[in-house]
Amino acid sequence: MKSNMADKAYSCEVCGSFVQKSHLLAHMKTHTGEKPHSCEECGFSFAWKSNLMNHVKTHTGEKPHSCEVCGSSFALKSTLLSHMLTHTGEKPHSCEVCGSSFAQKSNLFSHMLTHTGEKPHSCEVCGSSFAQKSNLFSHMKTHTGDKQHTCEVCVSSFAYKSHLLSHMKTHTGDKPYSCEVCGSSFARKSNLLSHMTRHTGDKPHSCEVCGSSFAQKSTLSRHMLTHTGEKPHSCEVCGRSFALRSHLLSHITRHTGDKPHSCEVCFSSFARKSNLLHHMKTHMEDKPHSCEVCGSSFALKSNLVRHMLKHTGEKPHSCEVCGSSFALKSTLLHHMLTHTGDKPHSCEVCGSSFALKSTLVRHILTHTGDKPHSCEVCGSSFARKSNLFSHMKTHMRDKSYSCKVCSSSFAQKSNLLIHMKTHAGEKYLQ
Template identity: 50%
Template sequence: MKTHTGEKPHSCSVCLRAFAYGSDLAVHKRTHTGEKPYGCPRCEKRFPRKCTLDLHMRTHTGERPYSCSVCQKPFANKCYLRIHTRTHTGERPYSCSVCERAFALKSHLFQHMKTHTGEKPYSCPVCRRAFAFSGALRRHEGTHARVKPFSCSVCGKSFTLRCALRAHARQHTGERPYSCSTCQKGFADRSGLRQHERTHTGERPHSCSVCQGAFVNGTVLRQHMRIHTGERPYSCPECQKTFARKAYLRSHMKTHTGEKPYSCSVCRRTFAYKSVLTKHEATHGDRTRRPTERLSPDHSHRTL
């Protein structure tokens, strides 16, 4: 009867999420405790639910019994197929009760609601920093770990998480599987798409507690907060000068390396910064018709 009445008498003591049945609550609690009682006999990967293990086993068997009637793409389970068909139909059945924004997945709506409530139930055991999403916490925990076991086969860059390596690999392949439903712009990862969508909605869910400035994501807010705190966490190994952003440090390092990767298309003079090149090219007037050339590292020290 609870499916008809909507009654959810069982609540999580950590995040207060409510469930109709105690068994569902018991499974949910594993997202907080990290308990994964079901292990894969082939790869030793573990799961909080037996049904999730059963689905995982298809990654070993290659079984994909459900196919899309539009594009014939096969899927391992009926749920994935149902979600996929929404990319064809544009269906977004889950709507936010606060801002009426709609989502194709209930989990995306659940995540979105945290931008209104400010809820951050996941905290780092090392530095106690809190996060709204478990995935964000896992990525953050990698900043404390010294081991980076997942390496890119193309450029050798290493990562603490396999999912981070997968997202990075798309820089080499050019794959952009996540597309904006408004303008069709593609993105390599879901978080990039989420942030881009805010350029259409105008949503800026991250607010500064000092000046009330609003930002599209937590990273930009953290960078902004350094204006108030004076924090400069990035230091130059050569002269110990400190910077608020890693990009500023990278730019500063050129003063030590002498690197000048930007070349004028008219006189071949080279510059360390693109902005300086743009100002220089204005001195040539209409003659700067060819696109700006970026030199390879072997030629970036040469000027004429």
């Protein structure tokens, strides 16, 4: 009856009035921060005993409230009532700003923060702020390193149960989410939604600094680092910092030598998955990128771009020290080592140092005697791929190097040079 009475005799000196004294006393705890009710199991404290009773059920696993439609059980009656809305489709809570509707009032409150931009929940460790308390709890795990959800198949651990469930699909191969346009299937609904932007061309996430738009929010987040210059991920070995965690993980493989991504065709291993994907195209017969000048075809567009420099003669990468120009940036980087004298790649057998890793790899073969490059015609083996290419010309009918004196032809330029000396009066024993 008091709820229908206008008189609210019990007033809070800070913010308002209440009909019942018990409500006032309970309300006052929001100002004092008092939490007298503690959980004996984990030590969590609560302002109200009812909240403690609900919390205790998370330890006992008790779920007394069951859904009559689907049989799902819940620890709290309020959770059951919220669940029932998934069957009725009812969304009684509407946003007064944009008209969006929600099944739960808490979801409406969370949604309202997207209009106000308010982020009331702050991390005490790094100061990051979040709109929702649940997001703060999730963020805290990045500091504690807590990964209590373990995969029973491969023993991988995850901070969140949702990540474990998504990971399990990699073992089962289950891809329940299908694209209605092209039929592609995905293990996660989020991956399907990201994929759909390829068909719609929708880019709803815009950068407030430069106006660039992106299909995925994660891509926008990575893009923002280009404006802030922030590199929060540091290597514990050499101290180098990276904007993205994925780049740090790729970098770590340089220290460990780990190459976890293997080609199923030739068993070559790679430190990065992107390198494996590029490598796989070398096994594919499809070479969609063709040169309009000579007709050569390539599996990768990047290879076509490099090939075109042979026709144009363009050398856009210049050395700031000596002015030499190069067609490829990688060649310029290798060239720069001739100025610095830096030889970071050392042989563990004899201690010799080399500027390029590829040179070290070739040098190692002098110790092992390994000849990995074999001729498919006669079976001859060679330590270097370039030597194999030279050898292959001996099987080819094409002898493009001709002697201008006697018209003799040779498959290799080196053989022509040796032959030319016979005209100069020199005798060579082959």
